[in-house]
Structures are given as structure tokens and as C-alpha cells.
Amino acid sequence: MGRTLHVAYRIRSPITLDVSLTVKGFTVLLGRSGTGKTTLLKALAGLVPAQGSPYAGLPPERRPVGYMPQRNALFPHMTVRDNVAFPLLHLPRADRLGRATQLLEGMELAHKAQALPHELSQGQAQRVALARALARAPELVLLDEPTSALDAVTRNAVMAEVIGKLRAAGVPTLAVSHDPAVARMGDRVAVLADGRILQQGSPEEVFNRPENRAVAELVEFGGLHPGVLVSTGSPWMRIRTSLGVLRAAHRRGLQPGQRILWGIRPEDVSVLELTGEAGQVKPDNVVDALVGSAEVRNGSGTVALANPPGFVVAVPRNMRDRMNLSEGSRIRLLLEPAYMHVMAAGAAEQGEAAAPSGNGATTAERASLYH
């Protein structure tokens, strides 16, 4: 995966940021728009004043970074090859054009060398910008919302290709995005909100074990529901919920009797056939519940439970129709303990101030569980 780079930056203007994160492989900085993601990238490129390491104090011309702004910023009056050769203007003409041709070959774009940027497709333009950013052999590549200039249809294919090229070049890359789908494609994710990094780690870790509500919302974790920790223990803890006492993956730093929030990703819930008689809590985290609504969202079916509110299960359309799931029908779910995620209620409230949740628990529901 190549080199690792630690970034610690403090920015005062135009937005206050105090950020410390590790860039390793293709790292995605995930955050809502307006949280200062672009500002951080520009600061790393030297275009916005900041304190910290690396590179602080160096002018942009002397920083070993390859910066790609949102719309790629190819020079519209230069051919593709001249664009790629631009950072090499200090070399003799023959050398720099030769090197540019090499870089374009690496991007499978040698045949476009004489084209002007407006004759390129979005994906081609992005690869030209990438070749240009790599021309000076940077230590760090910075990508600002790399998917913003791409069509929804080709987006994933183009991104996969860009990430592949960057991995092949072995240069650590920091890409900022508001799109969880991009973050999932990375080697590492850092979540930015309130001017600081709330959580960082592998996508697997951040997407499945968000540390607080703000992170949970950014990674589209699904609803978080109040509960009380009954007992700790490895590998499983027991929690009391409105669906009964359930097992969940162990998490350090929690005490029995403590208020918690728990949740499970909609796609990690298994829907079971209803057999036998309706019961309360079955063994092994199997629960029966009532369907609040069944709808199709973003092309995939989801079922929301009547209780707890905000509890959503991903149900393929064919299964929904076969089981005839609609408002009021009974559904049996397996909440695999390994996927059951628990966080301290306090940690969640921190994030809540920043990002109020629409699918949180009601006050009454909290009160009934906590006492």
C-alpha cells in the first residue's frame, strides 16, 4: 500500500479546523459539504494559510503534492500533452514532452496527446489531470471531490480506475468526498465534522462500528436505538432493548447498567421465514416485530419496523412480495450478534449536537428504557 503520511493541520480562516489524520494508500476524508474538506486540501497544497506538518510554511510551488481541484482545472488552451508537460517546464523541451507521453501511455491516453481538454470525456479528463498531478512525482496526491465531475453512470468505473492508477503509482492519496460510496472504495476513511476528525480507520471499521451518531449518519449506518447494557464479556455483551435482551459484539469501555445506543446496518439484518408460533425473544438474537412501512428507496426495498422507530431492514423486492410484507404484518428477524453495534449514549450525544438525527428514539421511549 506504500508510504504513510501523518497530517496535523490547524487552520483559522476561512474556517476553523484542527485536524490530525493518517494518510495511507487511498484515504478518503468524508464529511458534509461546508465542513472545510476543500479548505484542508488547499491548505495542504499551500493555497490556504495553515500551521502544522507536513509542508507548512512552504509556498505551493515548492510543495511535493499533486493537487486536483474539483473540475480538474486542465488548461483549456493547451493540448493534453502540453497540460501533462506543464509541471516539467524546467526540463528541456524534448525531455518534458517525452516524459508527458510516457505518463499519458500509463493512463492509456497516448492517442489523445494532441486533443484539447474540451474534446475529452469526463473520465479521460480526470486521467489527464491525474497524469499531470503525478508528473513531478509528488509525495502526496490531493483529490477534491473526485466524483463531482462524473456522470452517475460511469462514476464507479472511473473512480475504480483512478484508484487503481494511484495504487500502481504507490503515492499516498487524500481524497475528500461527501459520498459514502467513494469512502467505501478507499483503503482508509477519516470522518470530518465540527472542525475535527471524529473517527478514522479502515472503511470496514468506520462503516460498521461508527463511534458516535454524527459518524453513523455520514456512513449511512441506519437508526440508533436506546438501550441499557446488562452485562459485558468477550466476545458478546448483553443489552436490554425495546425488542428484548439481545447479544451484541463486545466493545471496550462500557459498564453494566450504562445507557447505550445500539444499531445494525439495514443490509446486515436477515429476514427469516415465520414458522411456529409467534413468540417474544427467540434464541440467538431472533426477534419478531411489526412492519411500520415497506417501500422502495434508491431502487432497493426497505422495511421500517413500527418499533423501535428508525429501525430499517434492507429487504429485496422479491422477498417483500413473497412474504407479503406491508404495514402491520409480522416479520421475523435475525440480528447477527457480530453485526450488532453498541456505543455509549454519551458519545452519541456529542455528535448529535452537530448533526441532529431524524431517526433517533423518542424521549418517551428513552425514558422507558433507561428506568
Place this chain on the structure above:
Amino acid sequence: MIEPLLLSLRLAFASSAILLLAGVPLAYMLARRQFPLKRVLETIVLLPLTLPPTVLGYYLLVSLGYQGPLAQLFGIELAFRFEGLLLGSVIFSLPFALTAYREAFRALDEDLLQTARTLGASRWRRWRHVILPLTWPGLLAGTLLAFAHTLGEFGVVLMIGGSIPGETRVVSIYVYDLVQALDFEGAARVSGLLLVVSFVLLFAVRNLEASWAGRYMSRTESAHR
């Protein structure tokens, strides 16, 4: 007719050249930098647009004449000389050139300049390879406009230059003198020539502006504008 015409052309060339050299940096600052009293400066450079040429000419006359501050302090007297005319022309055409230059610089995409910096380009390289290639039609249009405007200037010239043949009698003054002398045939010839020259210059400016607006517009860019 040849002498006043040549004098007018000499004046127009000289003042356009000065405007290009001094106006480009000034317009770049006004378009892309923030500094104290910027609005005041912007207003001052636009003043010649609304001031009557005679008022502007009057101020120039009293400041450049033999009793003016320049003459008193440095012994430099510019009134009724070509140099005085040149200074007046530069000031009078400044708003025309500056407005065109400023629009050209405002249309520059900030991302291009910032990215050029991160790609290691010094100030000189950014001007040479990015800024000038992208703005030259606008800069040329502004300069041609100032050139045409200088050719057509009358009031300021009359006030600070008078009508000294070979020194300050430019073509517009010459037409006036011809009419005063009731030589309508001569006035018609010179006026007709000026009309053609002005049309050609403005036509060129218009074509530059049109071709410039349409350049490099692409699918992807237009989708984001």
C-alpha cells in the same frame, strides 16, 4: 491632411502602448486582489467617463501649464506640447482600456491559477503560459478600443493642446479648423476617412470579443457553469 492624421496615429499608438503596459497590472489588481481603498481607486479611474472632456482638460491645463505644480517644482511644462497631449489621452482612455482588461481577468478561472502554482509554476510562468494566452483577446480588444477612442478625442486635446500644426493639431482638431474655415469639402474627406477607420477598429473589437467568449467551451465545463 497627412500631417494631422499622422500625428493622431502617433498619439493613438503611444497612448495605447502606455495603457497596455500600465493598465494590465492595474486591471489585474483591481480584478483579482483585495486592498484598502480599492473602491476609491476604481471610482477615480472611471471618472474620465463622466467628466466633461473640457473639465478634465481644464484640470490638466492648470496642473501642466507654466504656472502649474510640475512647472513650478521641476520646470517641466507639458501644456501645448505632444507630451501633454499624450498624458491627457492616456487618462481620458484609461476607463475604456481598464474595463476591458478587468473583464478579461475576471473571466479567468481561479482554479487554473491555483493549480498552476501547485504544479510548480512561478509568477512569470503563470503569466506567460496561462494568464496571457487565456486573456489576450480581451487585452487586445481593450487596447484597440483605447486606440479608437484616442483617435476620436477632441475636448481634452483642445483644452491642453490647442492647435499647433505638427505638434498638437490632431485630426479631430483639423476637421474643426476646416469647418471653421468653411472648407466643407476638406472636412468631408477627413471625416469619411475617420469614419471608416473607426468602423474597422470597432468591428475588430467586436469580433475579438465574440470569438473569445466561444473559445474552449466544452460539454463538461458548460455543464458546471
